[in-house]
Amino acid sequence: MDMTKLPNPKTWLVPVIGDNxxxxxxxxxxxxxxxxxxxxxxxxxxxxxxxxxxxxxxxxTTPAGLEIxxxxxxxxxxxxxxxxxxxxxxxxxxxxIVVSTHAHGDHDAMMRVPASMALDRLAGTVEIGDVKITGFxxxxxxxxxNGIYDGLLLEKAFEKHNYPPGENMEWxxxxxxxxxxxxxxxxxxxxxxxxxxxxxxxxxEVDVFISAISDDGHxxxxxxxxxxxxxxxxxxxxxxxxxxxxxxxxxxxxxIIDASQFTRMHDHTFIKxxxxxxxxxxxxxxxxxxxxxxxxxxxxxxxxxxxxxxTYPVKPIEEWPGDPRAWEVYKPxxxxxx
Amino acid sequence: xxxxxxxxxxxxxxxxxxxxxxMRTDEENHGIGVMPRLVQVGDVAYAQNKNNDRIIAAxxxxxxxxxxxxxxxSYYGMSAVKIxxxxxxxxxxxxxxxxxxxxxxxxxxxxxxxxxxxxxxxxTHSHFxxxxxxxxxxxLTLKNFGGVYNFADFKITxxxxxxxxxxxxxxxxKDVIRKLYPxxxxxxxxWxxxxxxxxxxxxxxxxxxxxxxxxxxxxxxxLQDIDIAILxxxxxxxxxxxxxxxxxxxxxxxxxxxxTHYFIDGINIDGAGWDKSAIDYASSRQxxxxxxxxxxxxxxxxxxYKNHILYFGNNVAFEIDKIEMREQSNxxxxxxxxxxxxxx
Numbered sequence: 001m002d003m004t005k006l007p008n009p010k011t012w013l014v015p016v017i018g019d020n021x022x023x024x025x026x027x028x029x030x031x032x033x034x035x036x037x038x039x040x041x042x043x044x045x046x047x048x049x050x051x052x053x054x055x056x057x058x059x060x061t062t063p064a065g066l067e068i069x070x071x072x073x074x075x076x077x078x079x080x081x082x083x084x085x086x087x088x089x090x091x092x093x094x095x096x097i098v099v100s101t102h103a104h105g106d107h108d109a110m111m112r113v114p115a116s117m118a119l120d121r122l123a124g125t126v127e128i129g130d131v132k133i134t135g136f137x138x139x140x141x142x143x144x145x146n147g148i149y150d151g152l153l154l155e156k157a158f159e160k161h162n163y164p165p166g167e168n169m170e171w172x173x174x175x176x177x178x179x180x181x182x183x184x185x186x187x188x189x190x191x192x193x194x195x196x197x198x199x200x201x202x203x204x205e206v207d208v209f210i211s212a213i214s215d216d217g218h219x220x221x222x223x224x225x226x227x228x229x230x231x232x233x234x235x236x237x238x239x240x241x242x243x244x245x246x247x248x249x250x251x252x253x254x255x256i257i258d259a260s261q262f263t264r265m266h267d268h269t270f271i272k273x274x275x276x277x278x279x280x281x282x283x284x285x286x287x288x289x290x291x292x293x294x295x296x297x298x299x300x301x302x303x304x305x306x307x308x309x310x311t312y313p314v315k316p317i318e319e320w321p322g323d324p325r326a327w328e329v330y331k332p333x334x335x336x337x338x
Numbered sequence: 339x340x341x342x343x344x345x346x347x348x349x350x351x352x353x354x355x356x357x358x359x360x361m362r363t364d365e366e367n368h369g370i371g372v373m374p375r376l377v378q379v380g381d382v383a384y385a386q387n388k389n390n391d392r393i394i395a396a397x398x399x400x401x402x403x404x405x406x407x408x409x410x411x412s413y414y415g416m417s418a419v420k421i422x423x424x425x426x427x428x429x430x431x432x433x434x435x436x437x438x439x440x441x442x443x444x445x446x447x448x449x450x451x452x453x454x455x456x457x458x459x460x461x462t463h464s465h466f467x468x469x470x471x472x473x474x475x476x477x478l479t480l481k482n483f484g485g486v487y488n489f490a491d492f493k494i495t496x497x498x499x500x501x502x503x504x505x506x507x508x509x510x511x512k513d514v515i516r517k518l519y520p521x522x523x524x525x526x527x528x529w530x531x532x533x534x535x536x537x538x539x540x541x542x543x544x545x546x547x548x549x550x551x552x553x554x555x556x557x558x559x560x561l562q563d564i565d566i567a568i569l570x571x572x573x574x575x576x577x578x579x580x581x582x583x584x585x586x587x588x589x590x591x592x593x594x595x596x597x598t599h600y601f602i603d604g605i606n607i608d609g610a611g612w613d614k615s616a617i618d619y620a621s622s623r624q625x626x627x628x629x630x631x632x633x634x635x636x637x638x639x640x641x642x643y644k645n646h647i648l649y650f651g652n653n654v655a656f657e658i659d660k661i662e663m664r665e666q667s668n669x670x671x672x673x674x675x676x677x678x679x680x681x682x
Contacts, residue, residue, distance in 0.1 A: 014439040017379040018472035019481060022464040028530040031484045032498045036556060077379045103383035111380035116530060117496075118481035120383065123393045124489025126480075135478070137393045164391070169383050172390040174478070198398065 020111045021118075028116040030066075030096050034129035040065035040096075047282075048181040050208070051275035052293040054248040055086075055106050056241035058187065058210050059095065059275075059298070062180040064130040069095040069113050070176055070187045070210075076105030082157065085253040091299040099133070101189025102140055102173040106242075121174045130181075135174040136199055139164055141192045142171060145224070146217030148255055175203070182280040183207040186233065190242070193224040200232040207283060209235035214243035214259045222262045229288055236286040237278075238266075239293070247301035263292040274298030382472050383479075392427075392457055393477040396490040401425025402457075405491065409539040412632040413650040415605045416467050417570055417598045419545065420456060420655065423538040425491040430456035431534060431545045431568075435470035444518075446610040452656045460494070462547030463501055463531040467599075483532050492538035497560055499553045501529030506551075506582065507575025518611045533557065540637040541565045544590060548599070551582045558589060565640050567592035570599030573614040580619040584645070593643040594635075596650070604658035620649035631655040 016023065030040050041064065049061040055073040062068070072090045076082065085105065090112035098115035099122065100108045110118050119126060122135030142151040142163035154162050162171045175195075176187040185208040209229060212219035219242050220228070229235050240259030249256060263270070268290040274297050283289070295301075332338050395402050403426040410422040417432040433454070436445050446466075451473050459476035460483060461469045471479045480487065483496035504512050533553070534545040543566040567590055570576075571583035577599050578586065587595045597616035606612060620627070625647035631654050652658075 013375050013377055015377040015379065016438045017382060019461065019464050019469040020376060020378060020380070021482065022469075023376055026464070026530070028482060028484065028498045028532075035484050035498050074380065076384065077382070078384075081384065100381070103381065103386070105384070108381045108383065111378050116482055117484055118479070119483075120381065120481070121390065121393075121478040122480075123390075123397050123478055124487060126483075126485050126487050128485030137390050137397050137478075139390075164389070167389055169386040169389055174390075 016111070018111075021114065021116065024114040026114050026116045031116055031128065034064070034066055034096070038064065038129055040129065045277075046181060046279050047277040048183060048185070048279070049275055049277040050185075050210075050239065051298040052239075052296065053091065053093065053274075053299065054245045054297045054301070056187075056189070056210070056212055057090065058239070058241070059093070060178050060180070060185060062129065062131045066097065066129045066131055066180075067095045067115075068097045068099060068131065068133070068178065069093065069115065070099045071101055071107040071189065072098065072109040072113050073106040074109035074112060080159075081105060083253065084250050086248060087250055088248055088301065093299065097128075097133075099176055099187075101176060101187065101191075103169050104140075104190065107189065121169075121172070122176060123174060132179040134177040134179070136177065136195075136203060137172070137174045138195045138199060139167070139192050140171040140173045140190050141212075141219050142167075144193070144217055144219060144221060146221050148216060148218075175199075177203060177206070183283075186210065186235075188212050188220070188241070190219045193220055193228065203233070205234040207235065207280065208237045208239070209233050210239045210241055212242040213238070213240050213262055214256060215261045216243075216255055216257045218242055218254060218256045222265070225262070234287075236283045236289060238288060238290050240290065245295050245297060245301070247303040248297070258294065259292060260294065263290045266290045268292060270294060271296060383476075386475050388455070388475050388477075390477050396425075396427055396457070401427060401490050405539075407539065408634050408636050409541055409543075410632055410634050411543075411566070411596070412655040413596075413598070413653065414451060414454065414656065415602050415654045416451075417462070417545070417547070417568070418451065419568055419596075419598065420454070421536060421538070421543060423490065423492045427458065427490050427492060428456040429458045429460065429492065429494075429536065430454060430474055430476065431460045432462055432468040432547070433459070433470040433473045434467045435473060437466040444607075444610050446607055447605055448607055449605060449659050454656075458489070458494075460534060460545075462534060462545065462549075463529065465501075465529075465548065468547065482530060483534065492536060495535040495537075495560065497533040497535060497553075497557050499531055499533060499557055500550050501531040501548050502550045502577055503529075505575050505577065505579060507579045509574050510576055533561070535560065535564075541635065541640070544568065544592070546570055546578075546586070548577050551578065551586065561590045564590040564592045565637065566594045566596060566635065568596045568598055571595075571597045571619055572600035572612060572616045573618045574612060576600070576612045576614075580616075580622075583619065584623075587645050592645060593640045594646050594648050596648050602652050602654065602658075604652070604660045605654070615651070616649065617651070620647045623647050625649055627651060628653065 044063045046063050051059040057072050060068045075086050090109045095113050095115040097117045098110045098113040099119045123137040126133045173189045173191045175191050178185040184206040186206045187210040213225035243259040244256045271293050392402050405424040412420040416434040421429045455475045457477040459471045459474040459479035461481045484498035487494040531547045531549045533549050536543040542564050544564050545568045567587050569583050571578040600616040601612045628650050
């Protein structure tokens, strides 16, 4: 065997801190088009597409074709920050704009998304193409009141003070409001359940609420979520978020489970795909309608066949390809040892 | 856009090989060869000690102090500037660092840019002399920004265009730039850049990034009646030659030009892409040498200027570490060996 022709390509390692988009083949051509012409694609059906990637990572595709990924996830580079949370890296996807609500590993993997523009912890408004993005700066949840843990336990786990005043950037959060296709879409991030009432007044009523509601109430409990929706946002469509998806989330990371109970408690649709498209007209009669992606994400997750009984078709070891004694190319020709 | 169905590696900090549709050969890639695998640390804002209280205050109150009707601009070396709006918001543009991999452009700086406080961090493009936003203790960051951004008492328009390729300098030809900047990300004619137009306190300030000299007409249409043009111009024409800087500042009707992206003793390493400051450029035109690292401007203070150069020279808003190498008259004795093991 020619050892210079190993199956792996020659390469070298580069540790990258911070911005990596110059390594990613990112180009701003699509955004230039959006800035010049206000749109990327010509044939628009007026629909907004919402795709789910696991955790609370959602992609919003505007009618004109701009793709906005919010809160891609990763395992935090420092294991002291809550240990391993994910069994997989954030998938390869495309986007024009990547947005992060706050600096936690399950929300800030902007380096995994080859987007030519990044908005980190946005406050204020950004307008490009057919979208207006507004950031509402507030604070991260510190006392979720979910019966599993509270802020004091979190302080112990992270060894950090985690509520204002005096908390650090990790415990802040910007809610992201996307206005496109005539709809208002709010991404909650990990915001505290009680932002100031002025902030709710500024946000106003929304059409679509990408919430952090899960059955375990890791960020927002069903009770708090209902209060937020009924009293303030009056959302027509609610997406649960920040819940467990098999193959993506570590099963023992902070005890998160799914959001199916919350979904069943309300008028709901179980979405059979990783994405859903609608116009404002399509959802005009909905009131607090839960659209639940469940385990359907917009990429193929490898789910290990670890459940009993095992059904994976295992090849006998004798039939396994390759050469189990590959080192014998170096075997002396006429003796036992060199 | 196509969906990828590849299962990513579950390993923390795993190495991701950069894939491109048309993987280039060594020769096409100017000797860089194949793409590297990245060990990605990514964003590290979780390690910041400050919080977003100033941002929240600006959100509710439109600023963090009463307006002083003045804008201040501080220089941080390279293309890095901090613009403070009348109501106290600090906007930092283009922090710099050495490259993550020195084989791409070599080591450029003798020191780190110090960790710097700001409220809004902006990056014009993803080259390491502009994109070190991890060195900012920022309330929020916008990277490669395009569009219109409104917040508190300022408005930023990110005008998306492309990076300079052919400088038309006698030294920095396209081939030299390729050697200095062997980023294999895109075609050389096709690096990205955002020109940033900042409107605050009645002033229109343009940060050029490293944009090409000849953007399309609609870009020029947005860049009219500019008060302050922050241009990457140096005597050797590393990015903009003095001639191009003149043309660009005239075209924008700039009252004042602030040169950046030039050699500063103590920060920049000789031969790593530059050797000259912008002193000749400044002194051969109508100019003011700024005595200090910060200027305060108002629309009134600039109204009589036309293409006037404000030159910071070597004055930056932090202390430059300088190592004094001089001949010692007294060679010191070796220190005594301490028996550290005896304290255990």
